[in-house]
Amino acid sequence: xxxxxxxxDDVRFDWERxxxxxxxxxxxxxxxxxxxxxxxxxxxxxRQQRVLMTRVQxxxxxxxxxxxxxxxxxxxxxxxVVVATESSENAVPVSPVRVAIVAAGTSDVPVVAxxxxxxxxxxxPSARYVDVGVAGLWRLSELADELSSYSLLIAVAGMEGxxxxxxxxxxxxxxxxxxxxxxxxxxxxxxxxxxxxxxSCVPGIAVVNIxxxxxxxxxxxxxxxxxxxx
Numbered sequence: 001x002x003x004x005x006x007x008x009d010d011v012r013f014d015w016e017r018x019x020x021x022x023x024x025x026x027x028x029x030x031x032x033x034x035x036x037x038x039x040x041x042x043x044x045x046x047r048q049q050r051v052l053m054t055r056v057q058x059x060x061x062x063x064x065x066x067x068x069x070x071x072x073x074x075x076x077x078x079x080x081v082v083v084a085t086e087s088s089e090n091a092v093p094v095s096p097v098r099v100a101i102v103a104a105g106t107s108d109v110p111v112v113a114x115x116x117x118x119x120x121x122x123x124x125p126s127a128r129y130v131d132v133g134v135a136g137l138w139r140l141s142e143l144a145d146e147l148s149s150y151s152l153l154i155a156v157a158g159m160e161g162x163x164x165x166x167x168x169x170x171x172x173x174x175x176x177x178x179x180x181x182x183x184x185x186x187x188x189x190x191x192x193x194x195x196x197x198x199x200s201c202v203p204g205i206a207v208v209n210i211x212x213x214x215x216x217x218x219x220x221x222x223x224x225x226x227x228x229x230x
Contacts, residue, residue: 011039015047022225023122023218029081030055034063041068041083050084052121054114054214078113078213082121099126099220100150102140102167104133104157107182111156114213115178122221126154134162144170152223154216158182161193168202174223177207178216 018024029037037053041064044051056064056079064081065072073082099119103112109130119126129147132139140163147153148171157163158180168175177200179193186192190210197207208215 011036011043013040013043015049022222025051026118026121026214026218027051027053028055029053029057029060034060037064038067041072044083045071045085048085050082050121052118052214053081053083054118055079056081075113075117077110078117079110080114080117080121082117095124097125097127098151098224099124099154100147100152101126101128101154101156102132102143102147102163103128103130103155104159104163105182106131108156108158108180111178111180111211111213115154115156115217118214118217119220122217124217124221124224132163133157134166137166140166141170147171148173152176152220154178154220156180156213158190158193159187161196164193164197164205164207165200165202168200168205173204175205176216176219176223177205178213179207179210181211 014025027040037060058076061074061081065074071083071085073084101112101115103109112128112130116126116128129143132143134140150173152174153167153171154176155164155167156178159182161179164175164177177197179190179197181190183190183192194210197205206219208219
């Protein structure tokens with residue numbers, strides 16, 4: 001254990017994770033200081049690489065942009081930052097759209113946006129279908145054929161999480177469930193939606209943690225990678 005280190009001693013970035021595990025290291029900014037985030041960003045830029053930061057508060061994003069002008073790309077809806085020079089940001093290859101994100105309601109959009117931004121960072125574009133929850137089941141059933149044309153679906157829902165089972169029962173492709181902390185009373189915090197996804201009787205559902213948009217994007221990328229090898 002090192003003693004008396006500065007901010008730089010707190011950061012040991014996993015530069016090889018992308019080549020080793022397919023998904024590169026992504027920085028969870030929520031509990032990090034602005035000094036730690038700046039140190040990470042400077043290390044990334046020095047190596048002429050790029051990094052995605054999630055759960056970035058607006059004030060921290062503004063401070064990063066002030067210190068590193070032109071190299072901080074903030075998405076307010078998703079609360080994400082991509083640290084990159086303009087050239088490295090534009091160098092990411094983009095594949096055809098194979099993933100659709102299906103959200104129960106408009107309150108789920110911040111998590112939808114995190115999924116979208118993470119997928120985009122990983123070179124995997126996506127389509128968005130919002131406000132198609134089971135309270136108006138016709139909205140979802142009308143889309144069943146269209147949604148079945150994608151290789152994989154990411155379902156985002158809070159409240160009772162009914163979307164996960166209904167969607168998975170309508171389509172032949174895998175569904176990744178992202179429970180969202182949207183709800184009140186017994187449904188507060190996303191725990192009912194999480195339990196609903198975990199206890200679903202419909203086969204073909206994988207589940208990530210509450211509000212974990214990046215986790216869903218990473219799992220989607222790995223699942224699509226398996227298909228590429230077969």
